Amino acid sequence: MSEPVSETVGKPVSETVSETGHGLFSDRPRSPWADVLRQFRSHGGAVAGVVILGLLVLAVVVGPFLWRLDPAFIAPKATDMFKMRNLAPSLAHPFGTDQLGRDQLARMLAGGRVSLAVGFVAMLISLFIGTTVGVLAGYVRWLDGPLMRLTDLFLALPLLPLLLVMVMLFRDALASVLGPEAGAFLLIVGAIGLTSWMQAARIVRGDVLALKEREFVLAARSIGTPPHLIVLHHILPNVISPIMVAATLGFASAIITESALSFLGLGFPPDFPTWGRLLFEGVEYMQADPNRVLFPGVAISLTVLSINYIGDGLRDALDPRLRRR
Amino acid sequence: MLDHAIPEDLVTVEGLTMHFPIHAGVFRRRVGAVRAVDGVSFSIARGETLGLVGESGCGKSTVGRALLRLCEPTAGRVVIDGEDVTTLDAARLRAKRPAMQMVFQDPQASLNPRMTLKQIIAEPLNVHTGWDTDRKLARVRELMEAVGLDRRFVNRFPHEFSGGQRQRVGIARALALNPKFVVCDEPIAALDVSIQAQIVNLLEDLQERSGLTYLFISHDLSMVRHIADRVAVMYLGRIAELSPREALFARPLHPYAEALLSAVPRADPSRAAGRRRIVLKGDVPSAARMPPGCNFSTRCPRAFDRCRTEIPRLAEVEPGRQVACHLFDPTKPAAG
Numbered sequence: 001m002s003e004p005v006s007e008t009v010g011k012p013v014s015e016t017v018s019e020t021g022h023g024l025f026s027d028r029p030r031s032p033w034a035d036v037l038r039q040f041r042s043h044g045g046a047v048a049g050v051v052i053l054g055l056l057v058l059a060v061v062v063g064p065f066l067w068r069l070d071p072a073f074i075a076p077k078a079t080d081m082f083k084m085r086n087l088a089p090s091l092a093h094p095f096g097t098d099q100l101g102r103d104q105l106a107r108m109l110a111g112g113r114v115s116l117a118v119g120f121v122a123m124l125i126s127l128f129i130g131t132t133v134g135v136l137a138g139y140v141r142w143l144d145g146p147l148m149r150l151t152d153l154f155l156a157l158p159l160l161p162l163l164l165v166m167v168m169l170f171r172d173a174l175a176s177v178l179g180p181e182a183g184a185f186l187l188i189v190g191a192i193g194l195t196s197w198m199q200a201a202r203i204v205r206g207d208v209l210a211l212k213e214r215e216f217v218l219a220a221r222s223i224g225t226p227p228h229l230i231v232l233h234h235i236l237p238n239v240i241s242p243i244m245v246a247a248t249l250g251f252a253s254a255i256i257t258e259s260a261l262s263f264l265g266l267g268f269p270p271d272f273p274t275w276g277r278l279l280f281e282g283v284e285y286m287q288a289d290p291n292r293v294l295f296p297g298v299a300i301s302l303t304v305l306s307i308n309y310i311g312d313g314l315r316d317a318l319d320p321r322l323r324r325r
Numbered sequence: 326m327l328d329h330a331i332p333e334d335l336v337t338v339e340g341l342t343m344h345f346p347i348h349a350g351v352f353r354r355r356v357g358a359v360r361a362v363d364g365v366s367f368s369i370a371r372g373e374t375l376g377l378v379g380e381s382g383c384g385k386s387t388v389g390r391a392l393l394r395l396c397e398p399t400a401g402r403v404v405i406d407g408e409d410v411t412t413l414d415a416a417r418l419r420a421k422r423p424a425m426q427m428v429f430q431d432p433q434a435s436l437n438p439r440m441t442l443k444q445i446i447a448e449p450l451n452v453h454t455g456w457d458t459d460r461k462l463a464r465v466r467e468l469m470e471a472v473g474l475d476r477r478f479v480n481r482f483p484h485e486f487s488g489g490q491r492q493r494v495g496i497a498r499a500l501a502l503n504p505k506f507v508v509c510d511e512p513i514a515a516l517d518v519s520i521q522a523q524i525v526n527l528l529e530d531l532q533e534r535s536g537l538t539y540l541f542i543s544h545d546l547s548m549v550r551h552i553a554d555r556v557a558v559m560y561l562g563r564i565a566e567l568s569p570r571e572a573l574f575a576r577p578l579h580p581y582a583e584a585l586l587s588a589v590p591r592a593d594p595s596r597a598a599g600r601r602r603i604v605l606k607g608d609v610p611s612a613a614r615m616p617p618g619c620n621f622s623t624r625c626p627r628a629f630d631r632c633r634t635e636i637p638r639l640a641e642v643e644p645g646r647q648v649a650c651h652l653f654d655p656t657k658p659a660a661g
């Protein structure tokens with residue numbers, strides 16, 4: 001940035017403008033996304049997070065096509081099956097095998113798809129509900145009481161009985177329409193999303209209440225900006241930080257909750273691998289075979305950690321005050 | 326009271342009242358009200374600047390906001406350019422907004438930190454015009470030049486500017502739709518003294534160029550003396566005196582205006598030495614528990630019995646000068 005300026009010292013300003021056509025000194029409006037990207041790239045942790053998460057996603061999306069062992073394959077003859085059980089990592093089975101002789105790598109790859117998808121979709125659902133409830137409660141005065149009491153209600157509800165009821169009511173209906181796996185997926189992301197939005201809602205409401213009284217919102221009202229545009233342009237961009245934090249935390253807890261649900265038999269069918277289920281199955285064998293918990297544990301930790309860093313970098317990049325020119 | 330049918334008046338305010346209810350107890354019963362603004366009436370002619378002065382908490386900002394209906398007044402009429410703003414429905418109020426705009430006190434707080442200058446200044450254009458991007462950009466540049474901002478700043482964010490520059494952005498935004506009436510709510514209170522003069526001069530220039538009408542709210546008496554044509558002195562939600570600038574500063578009539586103006590520092594030491602400084606005793610009463618008669622009666626050095634029982638009306642006591650004080654009651658000329 002300093003180079004063109006030092007070259008043109010002494011020249012009239014107008015020439016400088018025309019030379020650095022779309023640079024810092026341009027009078028054309030420019031999209032701030034280039035700045036956002038630049039700031040994001042300068043955040044080392046965020047870039048590492050993107051790379052690691054990208055690799056994980058790539059692995060679970062492309063991996064099953066390269067590593068063609070069936071994650072559910074159990075040797076049909078009992079003697080073969082016994083020989084295949086609990087193998088240590090080898091070339092044939094890089095991550096070893098489980099107590100039924102199934103290939104752990106194939107199970108990790110298949111399970112990762114589900115876990116990442118569940119985490120992502122459940123996070124989106126809970127963010128959407130949480131942000132909507134928070135903004136409405138904070139911005140529309142007469143909705144504040146009812147919505148916050150609803151939030152308190154959800155916070156006070158014992159989660160497991162609620163989930164049990166949801167599963168009892170909807171599992172068979174959804175399974176008959178969408179098949180057992182898609183049905184379970186929808187049920188689980190729905191259940192997790194519906195029971196994890198409260199924190200986000202409370203944080204967002206608090207921020208909206210404070211923002212609503214700021215003078216720039218008053219200024220927007222005096223301009224005549226309709227309420228939905230005030231929320232969209234003035235409120236939401238300024239509550240992005242807590243939303244980001246809630247999102248990264250929500251992703252992690254969604255993956256963990258899914259595994260807990262599956263463990264209780266409320267989630268996916270028992271033979272259906274997810275990272276959380278692999279972790280729980282491995283706990284029994286942890287003493288004999290630490291790899292059983294190590295691999296899914298590391299995968300979950302890496303995902304959560306990289307998402308946390310991405311969220312951190314995004315939050316910084318989206319704040320013009322932190323962005324360097 | 327002036328005849329509000331006279332077309333020269335752009336803004337006519339009659340009995341503007343703004344009470345904020347106080348709720349208390351388990352059942353949130355209404356136990357009283359903060360009388361922030363209590364029956365304020367005035368009018369502003371086209372192209373005129375009315376200064377509104379008073380100490381902190383006397384309701385001047387609330388008057389400004391109620392005028393633009395940024396808060397719903399409890400009672401009263403606000404006629405701006407022939408239309409009663411207080412009764413307009415949401416759609417017609419929005420259509421009316423371009424004619425009346427506001428410049429805010431704190432330029433830091435009144436600009437969205439996540440918007441670029443272009444987005445901030447173009448917001449009124451987005452809401453009220455169907456212009457295409459190029460035309461809006463041209464207007465934004467025109468406005469930036471009008472308020473003395475470099476047009477190359479379009480992509481900058483508010484935090485990259487000094488207070489004075491930010492206030493210029495706020496002014497550009499207020500002027501984007503060619504308003505007729507601008508409420509300046511202490512536009513210079515948050516600025517350095519050297520910058521204050523620049524902003525006031527800018528406001529005067531813009532007024533001259535586009536025939537704006539200002540309500541200039543301030544507690545800075547010398548600035549008001551500089552910019553205002555007429556000055557309204559407010560005390561505890563009511564107007565104490567409304568007079569032409571020169572007359573008021575030369576000879577304030579209302580005892581409160583007299584005390585207030587005696588506090589203005591004079592640059593000339595010889596005159597400063599001879600002046601009489603009126604120091605009021607006691608504190609301003611709470612706006613939630615107003616004294617029964619004249620709201621200034623608790624501190625007025627010249628109060629008599631009638632002041633403590635009867636609320637004085639704002640009445641014309643000399644040509645062009647309105648005072649709300651029993652001392653100047655035209656029906657019973659007691660003192661002068």
